[in-house]
Every structure is written in C-alpha cells, then in structure tokens.
Amino acid sequence: MIFMKMTSTTKTAVxxxxxxxxxxxFCPAVLHAEPPVTSSTVQLNVAGAGPRxxxxxxxxxxxxxxxxxxxxxxxxxxxxxxxxxxAYFTGSAxxxxxxxxxxxxxxxxxxxxxxxxHKLRAIFYAPEGDAMELQDTAEFDFxxxxxxxxxxxxxxxxxxxxxxxxxxxxxxxxxxESVPGVGEKEVSSAQP
Amino acid sequence: xxxxxxxxxxxxxxxxFAFGICFLFLAQLxxxxxxxxxxxxxxxxxxxxxxxxxxxATLYLVGPSSALKKTxxxxxxxxxxxxxxxxxGRYLAVLCSGSCESASFFVTAAAPAELSFLVxxxxxxxxxxxxxxxxxxxxxxxGNLVFSPLTVNFQLLSGKSEITSREVPAHDGIAxxxxxxxxxxxxxxxxxxxxxxxxxxxxxxxxxxxxxLRIDAQSTAKNIVVQTQPVRDCSGNPVPDGTIVxxxxxxxxxxxxxxxxxxxGIARAEMTPSGPAVVTAASxxxxxxxxxxxx
Numbered sequence: 001m002i003f004m005k006m007t008s009t010t011k012t013a014v015x016x017x018x019x020x021x022x023x024x025x026f027c028p029a030v031l032h033a034e035p036p037v038t039s040s041t042v043q044l045n046v047a048g049a050g051p052r053x054x055x056x057x058x059x060x061x062x063x064x065x066x067x068x069x070x071x072x073x074x075x076x077x078x079x080x081x082x083x084x085x086x087a088y089f090t091g092s093a094x095x096x097x098x099x100x101x102x103x104x105x106x107x108x109x110x111x112x113x114x115x116x117x118h119k120l121r122a123i124f125y126a127p128e129g130d131a132m133e134l135q136d137t138a139e140f141d142f143x144x145x146x147x148x149x150x151x152x153x154x155x156x157x158x159x160x161x162x163x164x165x166x167x168x169x170x171x172x173x174x175x176x177e178s179v180p181g182v183g184e185k186e187v188s189s190a191q192p
Numbered sequence: 193x194x195x196x197x198x199x200x201x202x203x204x205x206x207x208x209f210a211f212g213i214c215f216l217f218l219a220q221l222x223x224x225x226x227x228x229x230x231x232x233x234x235x236x237x238x239x240x241x242x243x244x245x246x247x248x249a250t251l252y253l254v255g256p257s258s259a260l261k262k263t264x265x266x267x268x269x270x271x272x273x274x275x276x277x278x279x280x281g282r283y284l285a286v287l288c289s290g291s292c293e294s295a296s297f298f299v300t301a302a303a304p305a306e307l308s309f310l311v312x313x314x315x316x317x318x319x320x321x322x323x324x325x326x327x328x329x330x331x332x333x334x335g336n337l338v339f340s341p342l343t344v345n346f347q348l349l350s351g352k353s354e355i356t357s358r359e360v361p362a363h364d365g366i367a368x369x370x371x372x373x374x375x376x377x378x379x380x381x382x383x384x385x386x387x388x389x390x391x392x393x394x395x396x397x398x399x400x401x402x403x404x405l406r407i408d409a410q411s412t413a414k415n416i417v418v419q420t421q422p423v424r425d426c427s428g429n430p431v432p433d434g435t436i437v438x439x440x441x442x443x444x445x446x447x448x449x450x451x452x453x454x455x456x457g458i459a460r461a462e463m464t465p466s467g468p469a470v471v472t473a474a475s476x477x478x479x480x481x482x483x484x485x486x487x
Contacts, residue, residue, distance in 0.1 A: 051368065092335040096257035097256075099257040100255070103259040108261065111254065123363075124363070124364065124368075126310060126368065127368065127370060128312040128313075128325060130310055130312075131327060131329075133365075133366055135364075146261065151252055151288055152286045152292060154294075161339070161364060161365070163329070163337070177256070177281050177336065177337055178256065179281075179298070179339065
C-alpha cells in the first residue's frame, strides 16, 4: 500500500536498494574487488614413502605447508604479484612461478585457481629427511581472464610431481611440475 | 484434433532444431577457428600450433613459467620459439575469435644435464654400516626434473681406489643409495653420474671409537704417572688428538677421576699416591685394562 503511494523515482530507488541488498547477501563476490577466496583441501598419504618413514609431525607440516603454498600461488596469480610466492616456494619453483605471474601481468592476463582439492602421496623421503618428493592429484577450477573478460574456464584434474625441502620453520615447494597422468579428465568451456 | 496439432507442431520444431544444428556446424566450418597443439613436446625445442579458419584471432598461451597473448592469422601455423617452452609441464593454448577454443599439451624435460646431489654426513667414523647416504636429483639444462628411466652410478672413491660402486635406477627423477664407510681415515669422494654427467661430494672419514685401550703406570717420587699406549680404533687408525680419556683411581680414600685429552696419540695423567689403588681408563664406551699401583 505504501509502495503504491510512492513516486516513480522513489520506487526506483527502493527497488535498486533492495536489489543491491539481495546481491550483497547472495553474491558478495560481485561487490568486492578482491579475488575470490580459494578454499582447498589436502589429503596426504605417506604409506608409500621411503627410504625414511615420515614422522607424524612432518606429515602434518607437509600437508599444512603444501596447502598454504597453493593458496599463495592462487593469490599471486589472482593479484598479479609474485610477492605471496616467497613464503612457501623456493628455488626453481619460485623462479618459474614468479616469471609466469610477471608475464601474465605484462600481457594483461589474470588466472584464478579456486575450489582446490589435493590428493598428495609421498613417494620419496630422503634418508636424512632433507627432501621429499610427492605426487599430487589436484582438482580445481581454473579461469583465465584477459582484463575482465573470461577467455577460458575449466574444471580440471591434473597430476603434479612436487619436490619439497625443509627450511627453518616450514617445508617449501622447490619444484612443482605438472605431468601427464592416467585418468586425466578435463571439462573446459570458453566465454568470449 | 489436439493430438494432430501437437504432432505437426513437434515435427516443425524438430525441423527447426535440425536446421539450427546444421547451420551452426556449417558456420563453424566456414568461419570458426580451430586450434591443434602437439601431443607432447620437449623442453627447449620450438613448437608449432596449427590454426584453421580465416581472419585474425587472439592466441593466449599459459605455461608453467610463461604467458603470452598475441594476434595470429587463422589458417597459419604459430611457431613458439624454444625460449618460450623451457619449462616442463602443462601448457594451455586458447584461441579467441568471436568464440574461444582451447587445447592443452605437455612439455617434457630435455636430456639430463645436471645432477643435484645431497650426501650425508660430512664426517663419518670408519667401518660403520650404512653410515653414508646420498640422493641424486636429475635435471635437464633448464632445471626440469627428468622422469625418463635412467640409471645413476654411485661411487665411493678413496684417493684413486674405489671403495664401492653401485648402479641405481632412478624413479621420478631421483636415485638414492646407502653405503658402509671404509676402513681408513681420510677424505672419500662420493660421485654420482648419469648420461655422461657427474657430480661429487666429499665425506671425511674419521677414526672410530678407541679399541683395546691399554694403560701403563710409572711411579715417581711424588706422583704416579698413568698413560695409554697409542690409542687406535678397531681398524688401526689413530684416534684424533683431543679425544678424552678418563682415568679412574679407586683406593682406600675413595674414587678420583682425571680427564686427559689424547696428544700425539697418547693420553697421560698424573695421580697422587695414597696407598694401594686400582687405576682404570675409559674413552667413550670403551674400557681399558686395570692396573694395581702402590701395592
């Protein structure tokens, strides 16, 4: 009844406010300039690691730090800045990813890795505990954007071979290499 | 009546749908772009991406350490220089002209060119089981892990003579070994080699714990001087100077000990006499003989 008595300008303002409120509730990402928060899960299996058996604390730390590494990588690509890589990447992995981030930024591109899940399997743990090699079956949503235009998006399952080495208080990713794997599946779509 | 109208309407819709599919197919054939990538490629070698269609399009290529965006002419091959595919891993190519089409391919490591070699420990006692261990990581010249089946040869060399050698197949770019330490002190070169490339690390072999510790005693006017015979490990290597030998005297006045470092292979201590006593010596977990003094 009150709505009927309003002028058309007031009605438009009310509708716009309601629309914005609904948008804020149901689609908060649209109203934020920040890249979407990347959630991820990491499952680590150390049963096949050798020659050294993986200590409980190391197992926990590896899963935690690998998860953090992927989050920092997603952040670096989303923001177009290599700075987040320094915390969990070192050596050639850090160099390669930093180059990728820089060249994407120079080309006006942006990548987003979201909804990650990782099934990690430790396959080698050095006799003195100073290096670990793992295989990761990673599943995530990937988007490639040119400016604000999405040129490619896919939900993909990729296999990675990962080399991690300990630093003072964490395990760092020293090498992260995607490899062709059995059962790789890929569903891609493009939005011009 | 209704059923005949519905059937006619459905036939019409089906025809429209079939026509639409054919139109889209022909449109894609005549005006659309197509992208073909190599199944696999080797790091550091240039590759070609084949395109089909007419007009220009934008090509995006995202790799493990690179990204590029360039305008290409459809129908022409796009050559990517060797420098842009140095990193092994998955590359995603996206070609956009009106709509976008994507294809991915994997770049694998080039031939082995470098070994990263971790060896432990840097100092090891002689004649210890599985005391030396090492892991070799095989990389190509661009720093990619080489996953192809390779064998790594590990050698332990003392001077020019070989202590031990073994061939180990690499798995996922890594080969590792464990070995006993040799019987003589001195530097040991641990060499890892594969495909004509090798790298080495040096491990210092040091004398092990003393073995057969024997002591003698001599009485002087004021003191009793006890000293060891030259202290050696069980392989006959002189134990390094500075190793502590503990002399213990057990007499009527109780127990007294003296710690003495080995100097020039011998440890020596002076003890005050106070009646008959038994003197022993120990170093690490090794006990020496007992001698009776003052009897």
